[in-house]
Every structure is written in structure tokens, then in C-alpha cells.
Amino acid sequence: MKHYTHPLDMEEAFDDMPDAEFRYLLAGHRIKIMPVRVDILRVLSREKHPLSVVSIIEKIAKSHNGISPYNEATIYRSLEGLTKAKLVNRILIDPDRSYYEIAFGRKHHHHVVCTSCGEIEDVTGCISHDLHDMARSSGLKKFRHIESHSLEFFGICLPCNKEKNI
């Protein structure tokens, strides 16, 4: 059997990560290994960028003869559980719907979102250390522990920009 780097030590590209790895991760996080969870982790791990819930369902459907075997409620509950287990992250980029991305194996990063078409691109090299220092040092009387941060950029992507200048 081929040996796979443990996901938590990897960088990018999970294209061929076998389901066994996801089961391993789920077990490690003390969550029951349910098919829907494995499917979600597989779908998200193959994406470079955050996916909306609808997209997640579509991708799952594609790998199951075009029909998702799971109820939507199940998907939502699963995403909630995976988020609590910190295996996926819920991303705050759109006030109208939720986006999720895999939470392990990738460099710390953030996103740029096109305010015109919604295209999402990664921003790597986050200065998160500086950010946390900043958060801790600037008039924060009531907070000592910062658990996480969200850093999102918004702009117009080149294709959309060109379209407008026609």
C-alpha cells in the first residue's frame, strides 16, 4: 500500500488523498466516521478555494451518479460538526451564504474575493503574528486570548474589470 504523508503535515494538493486518511482524521478528532463526512472532506480537500454549501452538494452529487445521497439538513449538520472539530473552516466572505474550506494541510492563508463575479483567490504569506500582536496591543481591555481571525480582501478581478471597460 502506498504511503501517504499525514495530512496535517502536507502542503496543498490532496488530489489523491484516499478516504482512509479522512477516516483517520475523523477518528483522531473523535467524530464518528460517517460517509457524508468523508465525502465533504474529500470534496473540500480537492478544492483550492472555499466552496459554498450548494457547491459542496453539487460536487458530492457528481461523485454519486449526479445525485447527492444526503439530505441537505445532513450536509448542514455535518458541516457544523466538522467546523466544531476544526477539520473545516467557515469563511466570512458573503453575507448571504456560507463558504467552507478544509482546515488542515494548507499554509495559513486568506482570500481575495471579486465583488463582481464572486471569484475567490488565495492570499498567502499572512502576517498573522503581527495581526495578533496588533489585536492584543490596541486598546484591548477585555480580550486576552484571540482564537482566530478573518482577513478577507475585496476587489474586482481582471476578467470582470475588462468586461466593464468594453
Add this chain to the structure above:
Amino acid sequence: MKHYTHPLDMEEAFDDMPDAEFRYLLAGHRIKIMPVRVDILRVLSREKHPLSVVSIIEKIAKSHNGISPYNEATIYRSLEGLTKAKLVNRILIDPDRSYYEIAFGRKHHHHVVCTSCGEIEDVTGCISHDLHDMARSSGLKKFRHIESHSLEFFGICLPCNKEKNI
């Protein structure tokens, strides 16, 4: 008549800004001067932190004998218009509801949100220049213009933390 610094040149504390200033701002942004818009600007300008829509309505109600003279739809439409005019900002901190804050007269800043009680505190001294540099320089093939960014921190505030340790 007392002279007031133009809002756009001010820093913090609008506690006593007269409605005339808000009318001035609205006119300057070529939006009709409607009472609801003035009310929203007044309420938000008196707040140190972002307010949810419900809170905005409650504050407006307080200044009108306890009953808001505006329909909820009007509030939502107004907030949308004020956001487009860049007089208020919609803040992405809660996937379940919208928060708004005044968009002028304050130093560039961000927020820390308590994931337990929702308390919001400001983070000043943002390294926004570095952030934009970061966004522009890190593998961004498709974006050249970054219009805005959202930087939010999440943690547990001291009161909530104490509560848990009882």
C-alpha cells in the same frame, strides 16, 4: 450657531453632532435627505461599535417614544443605500445577521468579537498598508485593485472567561 468640524475630518465622538451635519453628508453624497437616513446615521455615529439591524431599530425607537416610525423594510433599504454611498459599512462578523457601523470620521480600525457573548471591541492601528501590499504581492494573478478588506478577530472576552472558570 456653534461651529462643527466637518465630520470627515473628525476623529471619534460624534455624540453631539447635529442632524444638519448628516443632512450635509447625505446631500454631498447625492442621496435624498430622508428622516430614516438621518436617524440611522445619528444612531450609528453615537456608537463605538458596530450595531446589528435589530439594535439600530431599537435605538431609533428609543428616540421616538419607544416606537420606531419606520417599517423594517425601510430600514433595510436605507442601510443598503447608505452602504452603497459609503456612509456606513456592513461588517462581516456574524453569519446570522448583519452589523453596520458609521463609515466616516473614525480612524481605520477593525474588531475583536467575543465568540461567547458577542461583545465587540475595536482594534485600532491596523496595518492596512501592509495588508494591501500582502494581497497584491502574493500570487494574485487576477486581482490588481483591492477595494476593501475585512479583518476581524475572534476570542473570549474576560468576563466570559471568568464565568467559565467558576
Add this chain to the structure above:
DNA sequence: TACAACTTGCAAGTGACTTGCACTTGGGGG
């Protein structure tokens, strides 16, 4: 293998917004 705890499907419910439409109003033009 038995069972308790956890999950799921289904269907109904929730809640934050949005929209269609007829009525009103702010403010520029005459």
C-alpha cells in the same frame, strides 16, 4: 453481539432579509 449515543431523512418551521405595488415626498426645473 448488544446497546447507548450519535446520525440521518423527512417535513415543517424560523428568521433575516427582499420584493411588488400603490401611495408619498424631497428637491430640482420652470
Add this chain to the structure above:
DNA sequence: CCCCCAAGTGCAAGTCACTTGCAAGTTGTA
């Protein structure tokens, strides 16, 4: 200063993403 209409409003119905209650099905462990 008044007229007029684009822009804004109230009301009520609608939408849509998500949540929940419950009965039935799974998982993992004892």
C-alpha cells in the same frame, strides 16, 4: 414658489438559507 417625477416608503407577501423535532438507522465500544 409651485409643479412634478424620480426616488423613497408602508404594507404584506414572498424568498431562501438554514434549523429543528422526531422516528428510524448507524457507529463503535463494551
